[in-house]
Amino acid sequence: MKKITTLIIMLSICISLNVKAQSKETLEMQKKVMATEKESDKKIAIMNSIIRDFQLDTVKNAEVIDIMKGEIALSYLNTGTFTKFEIYIGMIKNKFNQTSFMNMGADMLLKNESHPDYTEALAKRTIERYEAYKDDPAARPATFLLSDWDRFMKMAAYPYYESYARILHINGKDKMAFIYQEKAIKGHELEDLMPSSTELYAVLLESVGRDDQAYELLLKMAKKGKSSLAMNTQLKQLFVKRKGTEADASIFLDSIQRNIGQTWKSEIAKKMIQNQSAPDFNLLDLNGKRMNLSELRGKVIVIDFWATWCAPCIATMPAMKKLYDLHPEVMFLFVATGESGTAAAAKARVSTYIKENKFPVNVLMDNYIEGTKSFQAATAYRLKGIPTKIVVDKQGMFRFSTEGYTTDNEVINELEAMIAIAKEQ
Incomplete structure (x- = not known):
């Protein structure tokens, strides 16, 4: 399952087709220059130059302009200039683009471990706006096919809800975090999601008193060889709580690993490269x-x-x-x-x-x-x-x-x- 940044990239690819073919390559080069620029004021100058030089129309090319404004908003957020971040987020016309950049902003602050209260408020507003427009036919831009719009709306739910759940968890609000993490994973197979998603869900299950459910989930992931190191650590702790000592837990997990190892070895052997010397360097x-x-x-x-x-x-x-x-x-x-x-x-x-x-x-x-x-x-x-x-x-x-x-x-x-x-x- 890809993160929301992938959705923005996909969106950018689609909308670039609105620009004349002969200027597309040059436009993309200018957009890359803007993307690598660190200073917000210089980003604004580059954006204005792009709009002027390529005669971008505020309606026809609204999506391109949205993404550039979103990049400017994030650059302000990165420096803690929240007022200007809010101004540029407010300038984004497409509601999906707007919540996408809001979610990326919340993730950015989460990664930087800064401003926890603002991060939580931003993630909450992202969800509120998303829920307000996701089922509204009028929110879909004319340039979007209905099938594409519906797909984007379903894909967005996972990162939006999970970002909020993760922030709530960090802020010590696990009961509410559990509610939103369940919304995030709804309709998905846990083993197909990012490992960090399953890790968070298992931690929240234990936090809200569902130890048995957490144990069964982690055991399932371990038996399929799809658990992370953090999942294995939690599984070991839950085993000790349920059945005995750390030594017993280690023996149990080692037995699982041996069985998995034999299965992997049989499958991997089929992929061995024959009669090829390793290139020297x-x-x-x-x-x-x-x-x-x-x-x-x-x-x-x-x-x-x-x-x-x-x-x-x-x-x-x-x-x-x-x-x-x-x-x-x-x-x-x-x-x-x-x-x-x-x-x-x-x-x-x-x-x-x-x-x-x-x-x-x-x-x-x-x-x-x-x-x-x-x-x-x-x-x-x-x-x-x-x-x-x-x-x-x-x-x-x-x-x-x-x-x-x-x-x-x-x-x-x-x-x-x-x-x-x-x-x-």
Whole structure:
């Protein structure tokens, strides 16, 4: 299930078709310039220039203008200028665009852990406005097909209600948070939602006294290999409350993990790459030491391609940390690729992340290939995206590749199976 920011991106793609085809590319370039500008006043100047230079009509191109005003509103919110945030949010004509940016604003404040009272009030107003127009035919812009509008309304309920539930939970109002989290997940299979959604629901179930329901939910997720580390911790605590000691809980959870591990291994074995040597690379670590992959032959190697700007890459780090701790016999290499700016700026950014988070270790900087938009190791392994994990066996053979991030347990289960199979080669 995608977040509301995805809806805005989809909306932006649709509405850009209203602009003349010959100027679309240039317009998109100007919109990117505006999106990267940090200062609100400069954003306003760029927006006014775009409207003037591309002769955007306030009716025909209202959606494009809405999104630019929403970006300005968020830039003011980021600096705590609430009055101007409210002014620009009020300028947005499409009610869906308006509540989308309000929700993004609430999420921004939540992430920054600032102004909890205003954050809660903003999330509440987002829901009130959404509920006021979602079933109103007059709220649908003429440029929207009815089917598209209905789809957007249904998709919006999940992030809107969950943002409010999460804020209420942080503010210590779990009874009300539970009501809105139930609204958020209504009509969805929990295992198909973001892991953070199921985590929050399980915590709220326990908080309102529904321990048995929380336990059954977490047990179901664990047995399917779809739980996160936080879910496993809560499941262990609930097991102890119900049935005994921490030792008993560990034995019980380990048995679940063993069963899952055998299932994963059988499935993963079918995906093993045959007769392909792992491409060598020659990269520097953060201390300037050069490393060649070929020099590590004799060990199973896991290569994690990641970047500081990649949210799924960062989300997978707790799982990778657990795997690193579990397998001292395996060589883990974390290749930072796709970092923007000069090599020095990229290295500084990665170093700062490592220092703040104390992980990952064995970090290598991928080499930018001058005159291209590609990087040496990423190109050698034909990456389609990140995060991507590569598993190389002791003989230097490229055995597995896996992309993306779902839950901590799925990352752990998949790589555990790959490592086990690679050891047997």
